[in-house]
Amino acid sequence: MDLSDNNKVKIDKLRIEDVYQMRSWGKHESSLFSDYNFPEMTDREIHKWYEYKSKTRNKKCFGIKNEKNRLIGYLTIREIKKITRVATLGLVLDPNYMNRGYGTEALKRFLEYFFYSLNMNKMALQVAKFNERAIKCYKKCGFIITGEFYKVMDIQKLNIEDELFISEINKNFRIKRNKKEMGFYKMELHIKNYARRTNKKDIDVHNSVDMWKNFSEKTQYVDNNNIKNT
Numbered sequence: 751m752d753l754s755d756n757n758k759v760k761i762d763k764l765r766i767e768d769v770y771q772m773r774s775w776g777k778h779e780s781s782l783f784s785d786y787n788f789p790e791m792t793d794r795e796i797h798k799w800y801e802y803k804s805k806t807r808n809k810k811c812f813g814i815k816n817e818k819n820r821l822i823g824y825l826t827i828r829e830i831k832k833i834t835r836v837a838t839l840g841l842v843l844d845p846n847y848m849n850r851g852y853g854t855e856a857l858k859r860f861l862e863y864f865f866y867s868l869n870m871n872k873m874a875l876q877v878a879k880f881n882e883r884a885i886k887c888y889k890k891c892g893f894i895i896t897g898e899f900y901k902v903m904d905i906q907k908l909n910i911e912d913e914l915f916i917s918e919i920n921k922n923f924r925i926k927r928n929k930k931e932m933g934f935y936k937m938e939l940h941i942k943n944y945a946r947r948t949n950k951k952d953i954d955v956h957n958s959v960d961m962w963k964n965f966s967e968k969t970q971y972v973d974n975n976n977i978k979n980t
Contacts, residue, residue: 766800893938
């Protein structure tokens, strides 16, 4: 796949040289987004990481490049279900290129490929409730909130009070059994709603063999599944 044309972003399979570019990515100022920072790795660790990720089943990863052919992000589809044709999205951008519309454009372009080339039925995702920027992007692309849940935070010593107002903390976090938990929204977009929003004709239902053949012949992509399962 090469979704380039004359658009702002290009989406293609992730390559080992792309991973090296992640070393020069910026860092999130907020500690709440520390899990999205690309970690420090040696050359050997990068190659091991790439090799491991490229062999993961039921997960695919795609690089996002800007007009200057620089890797500015990546997106993944994981938990790919061949029968029901459902997958879960993860989207990560270089902090240096956020708030410029790259994420929204990349996702809009990928959705067309996801539904009409890979013949998938539904895309799901999970997003932190406090991440209003990401939620706005997903809603703009047609996703709707279908539920919410809480997960125990990996970094219990994180001082949330330094990051958010009390009203935001009460809305998006909670303490349970003396553990800090972060709230998440479940969101999804179905092919029928996507077709209605984009004025495209809905595709006929394809069998799972046809769908999986698309992955085998067209994509052979690498999973990057974000460092923290996004």
